[in-house]
Amino acid sequence: MPQILVIAEHACGSLRPATGAAAGFASQVVAAAGGAFDILVLGADVGPVAAAVAHYRAASVLVADSPALAQPLADTYAHLIAAVARRRGATLVVAAATTFSKDILPRAAALLDAGMVSDVIGVQADADGLVYRRVMFAGNVIATVKLTGMVQAATIRSAAFATPELSSVASPIISVPIEPGGLPSLITFISREENAASRPDPTEARVVVSGGRAIKDSGDFERLIGGLADALSGAVGSSRALVDSGITSNTLQIGQTGKIVAPDLYIAVGISGAIQHLAGMKDAKVIVAINKDGDAPIFEVADYGLVADVYTAVPELTAKLKA
Numbered sequence: 001m002p003q004i005l006v007i008a009e010h011a012c013g014s015l016r017p018a019t020g021a022a023a024g025f026a027s028q029v030v031a032a033a034g035g036a037f038d039i040l041v042l043g044a045d046v047g048p049v050a051a052a053v054a055h056y057r058a059a060s061v062l063v064a065d066s067p068a069l070a071q072p073l074a075d076t077y078a079h080l081i082a083a084v085a086r087r088r089g090a091t092l093v094v095a096a097a098t099t100f101s102k103d104i105l106p107r108a109a110a111l112l113d114a115g116m117v118s119d120v121i122g123v124q125a126d127a128d129g130l131v132y133r134r135v136m137f138a139g140n141v142i143a144t145v146k147l148t149g150m151v152q153a154a155t156i157r158s159a160a161f162a163t164p165e166l167s168s169v170a171s172p173i174i175s176v177p178i179e180p181g182g183l184p185s186l187i188t189f190i191s192r193e194e195n196a197a198s199r200p201d202p203t204e205a206r207v208v209v210s211g212g213r214a215i216k217d218s219g220d221f222e223r224l225i226g227g228l229a230d231a232l233s234g235a236v237g238s239s240r241a242l243v244d245s246g247i248t249s250n251t252l253q254i255g256q257t258g259k260i261v262a263p264d265l266y267i268a269v270g271i272s273g274a275i276q277h278l279a280g281m282k283d284a285k286v287i288v289a290i291n292k293d294g295d296a297p298i299f300e301v302a303d304y305g306l307v308a309d310v311y312t313a314v315p316e317l318t319a320k321l322k323a
């Protein structure tokens, strides 16, 4: 029966919602194949994160809390994940498919000599193990795969799994002893530069408003896309066309080579709906498209479409929402 270790993700002590999806995946595996799951929280001063995940119905919450873990350095974190996985007899190590886990989990899998599957959107159990469904080629192909070997690692798409219903009883919290001198030191943290973003991250927001080539410059982007996003307390995103023309930063790009989002509401403003863009947003619950071309492919995936010029429709919509 699988013994699962779920890796929690947090930013400066606040839990990332994707962790709930990873716990939801683990619950699904336990329901299908038996076993149990633990959640591992790594970092410095992570008591509040541990307290938050303690209601995800895990067998236990393991906490590696040390100033030496203040920065998520891949060599240190992978080493600790592998050590905890060995100690707990974990047969499956899981994290959400995020930038954090893409850096760390393959290293942990290598240390554990584990087979790894990424971008999992479904899981089932058969007579001799777990069968994973994973997306490939910008979502155009869904592969069904099995891993051989005693230990496995998986990253999951957070849009595909729901956070477990919270339990009123907290899981036991167990401290993982850390010896800073015994940690690898191949990577040294020097500094971090962060954008002081006033809007939510598109991968975590309930509402994402994205602009495409219809937007002519960065002032218009802020006024139209930023204005509509603010009226909905949402995040902003953009197509690659705007990133390539220098109008938006690549941190906003949604799509195959950008961020993958699955908000409750995605508003595509002046975006044609190229397959590479759809790969990043087609799992949104409700898609709204505004485009002056009624034949634009975005309308094929949109739940609601408005054929209009964004320069007139968006200010009108924003004003009505504010009113």
Ligand SMILES: Cc1cc2nc3c(=O)[nH]c(=O)nc-3n(C[C@H](O)[C@H](O)[C@H](O)COP(=O)(O)OP(=O)(O)OC[C@H]3O[C@@H](n4cnc5c(N)ncnc54)[C@H](O)[C@@H]3O)c2cc1C
Pocket: 211, 212, 213, 214, 215, 238, 239, 240, 241, 242, 253, 254, 255, 256, 257, 258, 259, 269, 270, 271, 272, 273, 274, 275, 276, 277, 280, 290, 291, 292, 293, 296, 308, 309, 310, 311
């Ligand atoms: C390997 C690869 C990876 C890629 N990765 C990504 C990715 O991650 N994300 C991504 O977005 N793209 C990606 N692309 C690029 C992608 O193929 C498209 O070129 C891009 O998504 C187009 O952006 P767009 O829809 O903003 O622009 P366009 O395709 O030019 O569409 C602009 C749309 O705006 C409409 N429009 C114009 N003016 C107005 C107006 N005033 N009012 C209303 N509507 C108007 C037009 O009718 C049109 O439909 C990738 C491409 C490749 C080859």
